[in-house]
Amino acid sequence: MNVVQSVDSVALLPAYLAAGTAVLVLITDLLVARPRATIAVAALGALGTAVGSALVGAGAERRTFCVGADCSWIFGGRAALVAVVVALITVGVLGLSVPALRAGRSPVGEYAFLLACSMTGGVVLGAAGDLITLIVALETLTLPLYVLVGLRRGSLASAEAAVTFFVVSVVATTLTLLGAALLYAVTGGLHLDRLGALLAEQPELRDLPLTTAAVAVLLVGLAFKVAAVPFHAWAPATYDGAPLPVAAYLSTASKLGGLVALLAVVQRALPADQTGPVLALLAVLTMTVGNLVALRQRRTVRLLAWSSVAQAGYILAPLGALALAAGRTDEARSAAYAAAMAYAVFFVVLELAAFAGVTALRPAGADGGTLDDLRGAARRHPWRAAAFGLALVGLAGLPPGLAGLFAKVTVVRALLDGGAAWLALVVALNAVIGLAYYLRVTAALWAPTPLAAPNVGGAAAVPVVGVVGVVLAVVTVATVVLGVAPQLVLDLAGR
Amino acid sequence: MTLGQVLLVAVLAVPALGAVAVAATPRDRAARLVGTIAAALTLLAAVPLVFGGRGWVAWSADAPAVRPWHQLDLPWVPGLELRFHLGVDGISWPLVVLTALLTLLCCAYTMWRVPDGGSGRALVALLLVVEVGILGTFLALDLVLFFLFFEVVLLPMYAIIAGWGGADRRRAARKFALYTLFGSVLLLVGVYVVVAAAGTADLVTLTGGAGMSRGTQLAAFTLLALAFAVKSPLWPLHSWLPDAHTQAPTVGSVVLAGVLLKMGTYGLIRVAVGVAPEGARWAAPVLGVLAVAAILIGSLVCLAQSDVKRLIAYSSVGHMGFVLLGVATLTATGIQAALIGNVAHGVITGLLFFLAGAVKDRTGTGTLAELSGLRETAPRLAGLLAFAAIASLGLPGLAGFWGEAFAVIAAVQVGGPLWTTLGVLAAVGGALTAAYFLRLLRQVTHNRPSPAVGQVGPGLAGAELTAWVPLVLLALAIGLAPTLVLGVAEAPVDALIGVVSR
Numbered sequence: 001m002n003v004v005q006s007v008d009s010v011a012l013l014p015a016y017l018a019a020g021t022a023v024l025v026l027i028t029d030l031l032v033a034r035p036r037a038t039i040a041v042a043a044l045g046a047l048g049t050a051v052g053s054a055l056v057g058a059g060a061e062r063r064t065f066c067v068g069a070d071c072s073w074i075f076g077g078r079a080a081l082v083a084v085v086v087a088l089i090t091v092g093v094l095g096l097s098v099p100a101l102r103a104g105r106s107p108v109g110e111y112a113f114l115l116a117c118s119m120t121g122g123v124v125l126g127a128a129g130d131l132i133t134l135i136v137a138l139e140t141l142t143l144p145l146y147v148l149v150g151l152r153r154g155s156l157a158s159a160e161a162a163v164t165f166f167v168v169s170v171v172a173t174t175l176t177l178l179g180a181a182l183l184y185a186v187t188g189g190l191h192l193d194r195l196g197a198l199l200a201e202q203p204e205l206r207d208l209p210l211t212t213a214a215v216a217v218l219l220v221g222l223a224f225k226v227a228a229v230p231f232h233a234w235a236p237a238t239y240d241g242a243p244l245p246v247a248a249y250l251s252t253a254s255k256l257g258g259l260v261a262l263l264a265v266v267q268r269a270l271p272a273d274q275t276g277p278v279l280a281l282l283a284v285l286t287m288t289v290g291n292l293v294a295l296r297q298r299r300t301v302r303l304l305a306w307s308s309v310a311q312a313g314y315i316l317a318p319l320g321a322l323a324l325a326a327g328r329t330d331e332a333r334s335a336a337y338a339a340a341m342a343y344a345v346f347f348v349v350l351e352l353a354a355f356a357g358v359t360a361l362r363p364a365g366a367d368g369g370t371l372d373d374l375r376g377a378a379r380r381h382p383w384r385a386a387a388f389g390l391a392l393v394g395l396a397g398l399p400p401g402l403a404g405l406f407a408k409v410t411v412v413r414a415l416l417d418g419g420a421a422w423l424a425l426v427v428a429l430n431a432v433i434g435l436a437y438y439l440r441v442t443a444a445l446w447a448p449t450p451l452a453a454p455n456v457g458g459a460a461a462v463p464v465v466g467v468v469g470v471v472l473a474v475v476t477v478a479t480v481v482l483g484v485a486p487q488l489v490l491d492l493a494g495r
Numbered sequence: 496m497t498l499g500q501v502l503l504v505a506v507l508a509v510p511a512l513g514a515v516a517v518a519a520t521p522r523d524r525a526a527r528l529v530g531t532i533a534a535a536l537t538l539l540a541a542v543p544l545v546f547g548g549r550g551w552v553a554w555s556a557d558a559p560a561v562r563p564w565h566q567l568d569l570p571w572v573p574g575l576e577l578r579f580h581l582g583v584d585g586i587s588w589p590l591v592v593l594t595a596l597l598t599l600l601c602c603a604y605t606m607w608r609v610p611d612g613g614s615g616r617a618l619v620a621l622l623l624v625v626e627v628g629i630l631g632t633f634l635a636l637d638l639v640l641f642f643l644f645f646e647v648v649l650l651p652m653y654a655i656i657a658g659w660g661g662a663d664r665r666r667a668a669r670k671f672a673l674y675t676l677f678g679s680v681l682l683l684v685g686v687y688v689v690v691a692a693a694g695t696a697d698l699v700t701l702t703g704g705a706g707m708s709r710g711t712q713l714a715a716f717t718l719l720a721l722a723f724a725v726k727s728p729l730w731p732l733h734s735w736l737p738d739a740h741t742q743a744p745t746v747g748s749v750v751l752a753g754v755l756l757k758m759g760t761y762g763l764i765r766v767a768v769g770v771a772p773e774g775a776r777w778a779a780p781v782l783g784v785l786a787v788a789a790i791l792i793g794s795l796v797c798l799a800q801s802d803v804k805r806l807i808a809y810s811s812v813g814h815m816g817f818v819l820l821g822v823a824t825l826t827a828t829g830i831q832a833a834l835i836g837n838v839a840h841g842v843i844t845g846l847l848f849f850l851a852g853a854v855k856d857r858t859g860t861g862t863l864a865e866l867s868g869l870r871e872t873a874p875r876l877a878g879l880l881a882f883a884a885i886a887s888l889g890l891p892g893l894a895g896f897w898g899e900a901f902a903v904i905a906a907v908q909v910g911g912p913l914w915t916t917l918g919v920l921a922a923v924g925g926a927l928t929a930a931y932f933l934r935l936l937r938q939v940t941h942n943r944p945s946p947a948v949g950q951v952g953p954g955l956a957g958a959e960l961t962a963w964v965p966l967v968l969l970a971l972a973i974g975l976a977p978t979l980v981l982g983v984a985e986a987p988v989d990a991l992i993g994v995v996s997r
Contacts, residue, residue, distance in 0.1 A: 398676070399628075399647045409575055409639070412683055416691040421684070421714070428680035435676050439669065443657060490574035 011062035011075045011127075014053040014083045018123040021045025022116035029109025035101060039094060042112040046090040046119060053083035053123065063129070070191035074129045077495025078341065082126030082260050085348060089253045090119040092352050095471035096245040099364035106151045106243065114144035114151075115249070122257050130191045131180040131269075134261055135173070138225065141257045142169055145250060149242040157367075161241025168234040172224030179218025183269075186211050195269035206271050215274050218265060219282075225258030226312045229285040239305035244368060247301055248355030251308040252348045259315055259344050267337050272322040280320030284426055287313025291433040300358055301368030303437060307395060308351060310434060315344050317411055317427050321418030332418040334494070339414030341493035346407035346482060350394040353479050356472040357388025371441060376449030384469070385445045387476040394479055396438035397431050402483030410490065499547060499565025503581045505540040506591065506630055509533055510598070514623035523616050527609075530619035531602040537626065538595040544583045545983065560702040560769065560994040562987065564588075566636060576696040580637035585983035586765060586834060586991075587633045590757055593841045594633065596969075597753045598626040600962040601746040604849070607958030608856070610744035612659035618746070624651040625750060632758050638686045638696040641766060645682060645726075645758060649675055652747070652755065659744040667742035674735035678725030682762075685718030689770055702769040703994035709773050716774025719767040720782065726759030729782075729819055730789035733812045740808035741861075745852025748804065752811050753845035757837050760818050764830060764991070768822065772995040775825060780913060782823035783906070787917045787924065789816030794927035798934065802861045803854065806935060807847045810887065813928055814840045814898075820921055821902040824914070827992045829905030834988070835980045836898020839886075839973055843895055846883045846966040850876065853959060854939070858947040863935065868944030872951045877940040879963060886970045888932040889925055893974035897981075899925050 009016075021042065028041045056062065057080020065072035094115065101108050121140030128134040146169070150162030184190055186205055187198045199206055220231065227235040239247040266275050290310030297303035318339035322328055358368055361377050361384055378385035394401025397408040408431060415424040482489060496504075513533020520526035544565060563582030571579045583591060602619055609615035624647070631644030649672060657668035690696045692711040707715070725732045736756075740748050768775040793813030800806035814836070821833035853876060854869065855861045870877040886893035889900070903925070906918035973979055 393650060398650055399643070400650070405643070405646065406572070406575065409683065409687075413575060413687045413690070416684070416687040421688065424684050424687070428684050429677075431680050432673055432677045436669070436673060439653070439672060443665070446654075446658070487572045487574055490572070494574075 006064075008062055008064035010056060011064045011073060013056050014049060014075070014080075014123050015120065015127075017045070017049040017052045018087070018116070018120040021049060022113055022120055025112045025116050026109070029113065035108040038108050038112050039098065039101070042116055043091050043094050045116065046087045046094070049119065049123060050084045050087035050091070053080050053087065056080065057083070065129075067191075070129070070194045072129045072133050072191070073127050075127045077492065078260075079126035081341070081345070081492045081495070082256065083123040085256060085345060086119055086122030086253050089249065089256075089348065089352060090115055092356065092471050092475060093245045093249045093253075095467045096248060096356055096359045097243070098467040099359075100243055100245065103365040105153055105365045111148065111151060114148050118142075118144040118148075118249070118253070122253055125257050125260050128264065129193070131183070131195075132190060134192075134264060135176055135180060138176075138257060138261050139173060141254065142173075142225070145246070145254060148246045148249075149238060151246075152243050155241075157241040158243070161238045164234050164241075165238040168224065172221045172231070174221075175217050175224070176221030179214050179216075179221055182210060182214035182217065186214060192264055192268040199269075199271050206274070212274065215270050216278065218270070219262070219275060219278055222258060222262045222265065223282055226255055226262065226315070227258075227309050228282045228312050228316060229289040229309065232286065232290070232309045232312075235309055236302045236305040240299060240301045240368065243365075244301070244355065244359050244362070247305070247368075248352060248359075251305065251355070252352050255308065255312060256344055256348055259340065262316075263319075263337060263340060266319060266322075267333075272328050272333065276320065276322030276324070276328070279316055280323040280420075280423060283313050283316035283320045283423070285313070286310065286316060287427065287430045291430050291437075294437045295433065297437070299368060299370050300374060300441070303371070303441065304351075304354060304358070304368070307434065307437065310430065311347050311351070311395065313430070314408070314411055314427060315340055315347065317423055318343070318414040318418075320423050321415050321420040324419050326419030335414045335417050338490070338494040339410045342410050342489050343407045345489050345493060346403050346410075346486075347395075349475065349478050349482060350391050350401070350404055353391035353472070353475040354388065354395060356468065356475050357384060357391055360384040360468045360472050361388060371444050374441070375444050375447050378446045379449065384472060387472050389442045389445055390476060391479065392438045392442045394483075396435045398435065400483075401479070403479045403486065406483065406486035410486075496567075497565070499544065500567045502540050502544050503565055503567050503583065503634065506537060506544070506595070506634065507581075507627055509537045509540060510623040510626045510630070513537075514620045514627070517616055517620040517623065520616065523614055524606075526616035527602070527606050527619050530623055531599070531606055533623060534595070534599040534602040534626070537630075538592070538599050541591050541595040541630075544591065545588055559699045560990045561636065561699045562990065563636065563699070571640075575639060576690050577639040577643070578637045578697070580640060580697065581634045582636040582699075583634055585985070585987040587761070588983055589834065589838050589980045590633050590754070590761055590841075591630055593757075593838055594626060594629045594754045596965065597749060597841065597845050598622060600845075600965065601749055604746055604958060604962045607956055610659040610746075612744070618655065618659055618744075621651040621655050622746065622750065625655070625755075629754050629758060633761060636698045638689060638698060638701065638766065638770070641698070641762070642679070642682055642686050645679055645762070648755065648758070649679070652751065655747040656739055656743045659747065660742040662742075663738070664742045667738040670735050671739040674725060678722045678732075681718050681725075682722035685715050685722060688715045688718060698765070698769070702991070703772065705770075707771070712771040712773040713777055714774075716767055716771035716778055719771065720763065720778060723759040723763040723767060724785075727756055727763070727815050727819060728759065728812065729785055730792055730812060730816070733789070736812065737805055737808045740811070740848075741802065741804045745848060745856075748808075748848040748852070749845045752808070752848055753841040756811065756815060757841060760815065760822065760833060760837055763819070763822050764833065768825065768995060769991060775995065779823050779825055783820060783914065783917050786816045786819035786823055787920045789813065789819065790921055790924035791927070794924050794931060797931040798927065800931075801863050803851045803863055803866065803935070803939070804848070804861050806863070806931065807844065807851055810928070810931070811840070811844055813924060814844070814887070814895075816924070817899045817902045817921065820917065821898070821905055824902075824905040824909050825992070825995055826905050826909060827988055828901055828908060830988050830992065831981055831984060832898050832901030832905055834984050835973070835977055836902065838980050839894035839898050839970070842966050842969045842973065843883055843887045846879075846963060846970065847887060849959075849963055849966070850880045850883055854880070857951045860947050863938045865945050865947045866939045867942035868940075868948050869951070870940040871944045872948055873953050875953065875955055879967070881936055881940060882967065883970075884932040884936055886974070888929040891974075894970040896974060897977045
């Protein structure tokens with residue numbers, strides 16, 4: 001075997017760009033030491049990463065770090081999509097952070113650096129071709145977030161949230177690693193495609209109890225990352241304690257990362273007849289519990305957190321079709337993976353818009369507050385409230401939030417193509433429960449303000465913030481465009 | 496693009512752009528005027544759809560069962576089988592015109608009076624958005640597009656009820672939204688059950704079953720029929736309706752009762768029966784029994800109502816029962832009865848809600864016991880109310896007669912003990928309808944004026960007359976010349992029955 005590997009640097013360009021951004025941010029913060037410059041460098045770097053990923057992804061699939069036919073780095077269509085989305089989310093989150101950073105709640109240099117590091121993890125994740133790369137990328141995505149969650153100075157809630165997140169996440173990582181190790185012990189392979197081929201070729205391996213245990217442990221570990229029930233309890237506490245932009249990042253980029261890892265493992269490595277039932281069960285539990293608990297929430301971010309738990313259920317639902325034989329034909333499988341990916345992209349855009357809306361309606365550096373703080377917001381800020389309302393309606397999956405509607409349609413369609421009509425019905429009925437609380441928040445925005453509380457988050461408390469407004473506008477335009485032309489996402493997700 | 500295609504697009508684009516223009520116009524009164532003009536232009540575009548395009552009505556063995564006069568077919572989202580496929584034929588055209596007319600009347604009415612709760616500008620914009628959704632539902636010839644427009648209506652209507660409604664509006668609006676969404680998610684699943692089995696969402700191809708297996712058709716029909724039963728509404732899924740109708744502002748009630756309910760019955764005829772005829776035949780007896788139950792229960796509940804708006808709302812349950820009975824017979828007579836019943840109910844109940852709103856605005860109460868003697872103080876209003884009530888109870892010569900009479904006739908014609916019994920019971924329900932409307936009239940117009948009625952002046956505003964007179968004339972016209980609706984609907988209904996009873 002040739003010991004010296006040839007490295008395809010073009011394939012690695014997105015990772016170079018992302019990591020370079022992080023380093024550059026650190027240097028800029030040290031040398032220039034001006035918050036504005038640091039943020040600008042981070043944002044430009046993230047934009048550059050997005051552009052670079054799109055350019056590399058537009059060509060044919062590129063592989064590198066190969067041993068024989070198995071490669072550790074496969075930069076194809078989906079990897080490019082993930083990299084672009086993560087990089088753009090990073091830009092958006094940076095924009096949302098500007099008022100909080102300006103208010104001096106968090107150190108700017110560290111904040112931007114950690115965010116860029118996390119972005120690097122996300123960019124690498126989509127291209128990971130073996131379990132080690134996958135887990136390392138996922139940890140690179142998550143590790144900086146422990147610090148970011150706790151970075152709000154003088155906030156006990158923030159510190160508590162960070163500790164909760166840290167402990168749960170470390171346990172999840174341990175489980176994932178254990179699963180990977182057990183799989184290696186059974187098969188002797190670590191590359192995803194090789195694992196898939198080995199398990200397909202040797203049915204006797206699949207019947208080993210050790211394999212079943214490995215599959216279960218691996219899936220559970222990854223389910224923590226997407227905050228699927230019953231491994232979801234960390235999410236509401238963590239989101240609510242974290243600074244608003246970090247909560248936005250957690251519920252978008254971090255959740256997307258978890259899904260991509262799950263998708264990579266399920267699609268390429270693990271036997272579908274074993275993962276299918278587990279995923280179907282997880283999906284049903286996740287959406288039902290998330291929706292029911294969200295009904296009772298009074299705090300805005302907690303409500304969004306529980307709703308994003310429920311949304312994780314919808315994302316996983318198409319994969320649940322693998323539980324049935326009809327859902328395991330090649331055609332139905334690729335439709336299911338594409339549907340999960342497409343739903344995730346629609347969701348991420350809408351969720352970012354929702355968090356941008358909350359940020360724009362709250363005072364600089366404040367937390368999400370309660371629903372009462374948002375009452376009558378539409379009378380003070382009609383445009384921001386309209387954008388927030390559109391995002392919420394989209395998350396509920398109704399017109400005029402067409403992006404969300406098409407997302408739900410995609411999932412239902414994939415499920416029915418896979419013959420899982422019961423799961424499609426569960427998804428559909430959950431959408432009804434979901435509307436109840438999305439409608440409550442949306443209606444609160446246009447409700448008359450109670451006369452007795454003029455000083456709670458009142459008009460004077462919300463400064464006119466340029467950058468947040470721009471982010472909100474851009475993301476809202478993106479949701480509208482995706483609503484009119486959903487085929488864009490469907491095409492990209494199916495590649 | 497042919498003229499017909501331009502008109503089809505205009506019917507949807509004019510109200511949509513109108514809504515945007517209304518929202519963008521800063522002054523409230525000017526904005527309402529813009530909205531009214533947009534609604535008028537929509538009606539102008541909808542009426543001429545009836546002309547032309549009927550060259551190939553000539554029957555042939557392989558002609559599809561849906562033969563639109565005009566159609567427009569553009570790709571939109573191939574990944575979801577969604578095409579922007581619009582078309583109009585004799586089943587949809589009367590409903591399209593009715594929708595455009597009622598929206599115009601509602602917008603004109605808002606020029607004169609804006610209900611409390613919010614700006615008139617927003618109300619008119621929302622009315623126009625609702626119109627887009629309803630018209631799109633009637634025009635869509637693609638199942639997924641149909642679902643899309645079906646959903647468009649939900650939130651604007653919620654906002655109309657929650658923003659401008661009565662005292663208990665929030666609860667009523669929420670109930671409306673959740674109930675209706677429950678229906679439309681079933682529709683979503685049903686639509687994709689069909690699409691997954693048939694591989695296309697084109698209604699022209701699908702009508703007649705498109706070779707789907709019996710099991711698929713039964714499943715699809717169950718889901719679709721449930722979805723439309725919520726919207727229509729069919730007893731026992733009707734409980735959202737009385738609250739929503741009672742709490743909604745006058746214009747909201749008019750649109751709700753006048754055309755929104757028709758989306759359910761239209762969907763039942765065009766989508767559920769058309770796409771899954773095997774399922775329709777299988778479920779027809781159940782549908783018939785439920786429809787007659789709706790007629791009887793709706794009438795009995797009406798007899799016990801004490802609020803005028805609530806009474807009219809419950810009367811809708813009974814009237815839609817007649818429409819559904821017509822559909823359930825799966826005969827040409829029955830479906831014709833359903834179509835004319837649909838239109839007649841839209842005209843008459845729209846008028847009734849306008850009048851009830853006027854009474855409520857003047858007296859400040861909707862309780863029947865406090866409304867005696869209206870004839871003494873406001874003879875013209877009382878006269879119109881009497882006219883609408885008599886039209887609604889199905890007096891021959893007025894619009895309400897044809898739908899109810901022919902639904903009963905169709906049921907008896909099907910024959911057999913079940914359908915004969917259903918026909919007889921429906922006729923009894925018709926008699927009960929007369930009973931409660933006459934009770935309403937006795938309470939509201941006779942006796943000595945109550946204190947609330949005593950202060951009412953006799954005059955009617957010009958805007959009120961403008962909104963009501965077209966409906967009065969239509970109720971007369973359809974009653975005297977039912978061929979206005981039946982003439983255009985005959986060919987498409989025969990074609991539909993041809994594939995359903997194949």
